[in-house]
Amino acid sequence: xxxxxxxxxxxxxxxxxxxxxxxxxxxxxxxxxxxxxxxxxxxxxxxxxxxxxxxxxxxxxxxxxxxxxxxxxxxxxxxxxxxxxxxxxxxxxxxxxxxxxxxxxxxxxxxxxxxxxxxxxxxxxxxxxxxxxxxxxxxxxxxxxxxxxxxxxxxxxxxxxxxxxxxxxxxxxxxxxxxxxxxxxxxxxxxxxxxxxxxxxxxxxxxxxxxxxxxxxxxxxxxxxxxxxxxxxxxx
Ligand code: PEP
Numbered sequence: 001x002x003x004x005x006x007x008x009x010x011x012x013x014x015x016x017x018x019x020x021x022x023x024x025x026x027x028x029x030x031x032x033x034x035x036x037x038x039x040x041x042x043x044x045x046x047x048x049x050x051x052x053x054x055x056x057x058x059x060x061x062x063x064x065x066x067x068x069x070x071x072x073x074x075x076x077x078x079x080x081x082x083x084x085x086x087x088x089x090x091x092x093x094x095x096x097x098x099x100x101x102x103x104x105x106x107x108x109x110x111x112x113x114x115x116x117x118x119x120x121x122x123x124x125x126x127x128x129x130x131x132x133x134x135x136x137x138x139x140x141x142x143x144x145x146x147x148x149x150x151x152x153x154x155x156x157x158x159x160x161x162x163x164x165x166x167x168x169x170x171x172x173x174x175x176x177x178x179x180x181x182x183x184x185x186x187x188x189x190x191x192x193x194x195x196x197x198x199x200x201x202x203x204x205x206x207x208x209x210x211x212x213x214x215x216x217x218x219x220x221x222x223x224x225x226x227x228x229x230x231x232x233x234x235x236x
Contacts, residue, residue, distance in 0.1 A: 002031070002034050003032060003034070003207075003210075004034050004154060005145060007222065008060060010036060010040075010217075015046060015115045016052050017217070020219040022054045027098030028227070030222065034226060037058070037060040037206055038059060038060045039057075044079070057083055059087040060088050062089070062111065075216055076114070076115035077115055085116075087117050087119055087121070088120045088121055088122065088211075090109075091158070102145055106146055109146065113150070118154060119154070120190075121156065122192070123181060124158070125177070126160050128161070135176070142185050147185040152186065153187050154209075155187050155189045155190070157177050157191050158191075158211060159193055162192075162193025162194050163213065167193075168194045168203070174206055176209055191210055191211065191214070196215055196225070200226070
């Protein structure tokens with residue numbers, strides 16, 4: 001199965017980073033990886049043009065509304081118009097910093113699907129536990145988001161304490177939580193949180209792909225990490 005690598009630039013990058021990406025990845029053909037880059041909104045159209053199907057383009061967020069008087073929001077119809085095929089929904093930073101809850105996130109999933117944009121839905125977890133209660137909470141979250149009935153959705157498990165901290169869960173934790181999500185949803189499930197050059201191989205091996213923040217803003221390092229992980233796929 002093709003592994004997904006999602007690059008979340010967050011509020012970083014500019015036109016020059018789009019150009020760096022294309023110069024680094026232009027000759028990189030690898031059937032085992034699909035790369036999806038999620039730059040800030042104003043860069044989407046140019047990214048789509050410059051990447052020209054070599055790299056897919058996704059947004060980092062979308063409005064839960066269709067259109068109208070919602071200053072500062074961006075609709076899924078506009079995202080589709082500028083060539084977005086993916087959107088990250090419910091990122092931990094959206095929950096923690098912008099007050100998004102399961103209902104808002106579910107509305108965003110539904111509206112993205114309606115516009116043929118594939119949502120990359122983040123599953124939130126605050127603690128380190130993988131006991132029965134913790135796993136049950138994950139299943140409940142998947143159900144509240146409607147993921148047990150969804151198709152054409154990518155699920156991303158992102159423990160809050162692993163995002164941008166350089167702390168990653170042990171591989172067994174990742175395996176257990178990803179399997180719980182897969183059993184609850186039957187959807188491809190990726191991992192995100194402090195993926196780096198040293199841990200990328202192991203994390204890619206046990207997942208359907210990765211959501212990468214910090215390292216994805218260093219195009220050459222990111223490229224080298226993906227290349228080495230692909231070489232070692234299956235051998236970790
Ligand atoms: C993220 O923003 O989704 C993320 C995983 O960030 P980082 O890789 O920097 O931890």
